[in-house]
Amino acid sequence: MARAATTLDSFNAVAEPKRRYVLEALADGEMPVGDLVGRLGWPQPMVSKHLGVLKEVGLVSVRRDGRQRLYRVNGEKLKTIYDWAKMFERFWAHQLLRIKEQAERKNKEKPINHFER
Amino acid sequence: MARAATTLDSFNAVAEPKRRYVLEALADGEMPVGDLVGRLGWPQPMVSKHLGVLKEVGLVSVRRDGRQRLYRVNGEKLKTIYDWAKMFERFWAHQLLRIKEQAERKNKEKPINHFER
DNA sequence: TTGACATATTCCTATATAGGAATATAAATA
């Protein structure tokens, strides 16, 4: 079996670094494809293709304005990622406490044994 | 060019749904591979391989205890994902305000024109 | 030493891209 489709969900879509850059650029506000091409310095088809994937998973939404297409970030979908990562919050919060607990655990688990190796 | 390596960074590592399940299981605390196999119900080599990727990008760390290997979540790396997603916080916070603004924008952008089509 | 147990690694293959190049589509404008 191959890897999961990039369009399977938000996680797969943002796995590609370039798609994260696109989203970061769009964080400055809604903008047409041309602006993104200018900011990112990539070939236009490349930008459009990445936007297509982001659109398909719902990380961005579009609206037409004349011959331009204005893309913007869709917060809801990014919140999905945020919420998922947040469930591990306690693993980085209380850093000092954790280091202390870890040290105590280690002392219990590895009692000094003068006979082994 | 193919897709970026799953071991390129945390984002690529957690793109695979199964690896997210592994991390979620480990959220209950440090545990040996066998426990994960039991909880997830996957073949042992599959669990080990996913753990290998998570280990390589630093999302988990291991310590040996006899013939077991105890894996645990590494918060720091998950915080990277959390922080990235958090930069889009304003796109989902103040939801009601945003919907209101959007409606106003729409009214400005699409003036009623009795002459077109 | 010989099993038994716990985990990792190797080999194999089907598959889904990402990027480049070329082209198609759509809308404004002259």
Next chain:
DNA sequence: TATTTATATTCCTATATAGGAATATGTCAA
């Protein structure tokens, strides 16, 4: 209508998996 401008799509190929199967490695216990 012909042209320009803005964006999307198609075609092609190299590549990195993910899973399955088999096996290797490492460690404890008798």
